């Protein structure tokens with residue numbers, strides 16, 4: 001025992017720990033830097049870059065680290081690069097770690113819901129802003145456990161540096177054991193040193209995970225969870241809810257906090273505040289005459305789009321004037337969503353033109369395609385907003401930040417002004433008390449109300465809504481439709497809304513456009529199309545919808 005304690009304190013071995021740590025840190029930092037570059041190359045639009053990155057991964061994942069260390073130390077001098085043993089080992093470890101870290105980064109970037117990327121694009125965010133504000137913050141949270149594993153593996157792999165005579169812990173332990181023949185005490189001591197180092201990595205990982213936890217509880221609760229995480233075998237006591245950061249959650253003895261949040265959110269009654277002014281009774285004829293004099297907000301001419309051999313839109317012509325509400329009706333697969341995505345340039349198309357606010361989104365005046373960054377800026381300056389079927393709120397941001405964030409990043413409002421606008425909108429949609437709730441703690445109806453508020457926050461002139469209620473339980477549909485009416489219809493936005501809500505369409509739409517098989521088979525004033533459709537396909541669709 002005395003010998004074991006003696007070796008634990010021995011400066012010769014402790015110096016070895018220093019070298020082990022140095023090589024590990026060099027390998028991890030270098031691997032992280034190269035991994036970011038490799039992941040970016042693999043995710044890039046340029047195929048050649050992706051192929052180069054893939055080839056790198058094949059070579060460096062497919063050959064033993066020990067050979068790479070020997071190569072860096074012995075072969076690089078032949079081309080004039082002479083490195084010390086520590087630098088050569090650090091470089092080899094970095095080269096070896098890079099493709100593994102790149103895969104972790106890539107997988108976690110791709111793991112962020114694509115819908116959130118579409119929402120960011122629709123809000124006018126550039127690809128860099130989407131990466132920085134939406135993808136990276138979520139990907140970093142999910143990649144911490146895998147990076148922790150990688151750090152432990154790099155630490156253990158650093159022992160291979162002994163092959164180029166780096167005086168790290170394993171080499172010094174074997175040297176000492178060969179000299180003293182006290183194998184047991186020495187290897188036991190060095191094994192314990194490795195355990196302390198890997199334990200430190202595990203502790204760092206737990207702390208980082210806790211710091212990045214979006215549902216971060218108060219400090220005392222955090223300490224409880226931290227201690228519990230260190231003792232994985234212990235039966236879990238349910239953590240207390242008090243002060244968990246969600247004031248309107250009822251504490252429960254039996255329900256874990258996350259689940260409790262969701263249950264409460266789903267069952268919470270959040271009535272909309274009373275409407276400020278009663279909408280004037282509609283006079284369709286007078287309104288149609290007034291709208292006819294307005295500028296054209298959206299103009300689609302001869303739009304054709306295919307996915308492979310399937311033609312999805314086949315010669316669409318559509319004009320929407322400022323302030324006009326157009327409802328797109330049609331059976332599933334008729335091309336409604338694709339049309340809306342094309343109008344907002346979230347999709348390209350094969351033939352035809354689309355102008356929004358007189359501008360062709362995504363192309364310059366000569367018809368040449370613009371970069372994604374310039375397209376995003378154009379989208380923001382034209383003023384076109386979009387609401388999606390699946391809400392697509394940014395999962396790591398609160399309801400308030402979902403609205404205020406894009407106002408700061410795209411419209412460049414000050415934090416104060418953006419927050420004020422967000423709070424005002426949340427008030428109007430009856431969710432002021434849920435301003436600090438994350439999307440996953442809101443019901444579907446509440447999420448969609450926030451998504452609508454986010455889309456109208458920058459005061460767009462055109463709003464596109466892609467089946468905004470079809471992912472909702474029936475009892476939540478009414479409140480969302482009411483929010484659309486108050487925030488968009490009564491504000492006089494030009495709107496194209498794809499919906500299956502016939503009564504709502506009849507209520508708010510000036511015109512109904514019926515699509516089938518990628519073709520507009522009928523369009524006309526809402527009242528006329530709904531009460532006396534002229535095309536048999538429209539009639540059949542309407543009667544099937546009414547029967548439901």
Ligand SMILES: Nc1ncnc2c1ncn2[C@@H]1O[C@H](COP(=O)(O)OP(=O)(O)OP(=O)(O)O)[C@@H](O)[C@H]1O
Nearest residue numbers: 307312330331332333334335336337338339467498
């Ligand atoms: N990314 C894609 N790749 C291949 N095919 C697609 C893609 N997106 C849509 N489609 C196809 O295009 C057709 C039109 O789809 P779209 O979503 O526009 O219809 P929709 O009228 O909005 O339907 P729904 O009411 O069910 O949402 C469908 O047949 C669909 O399978």
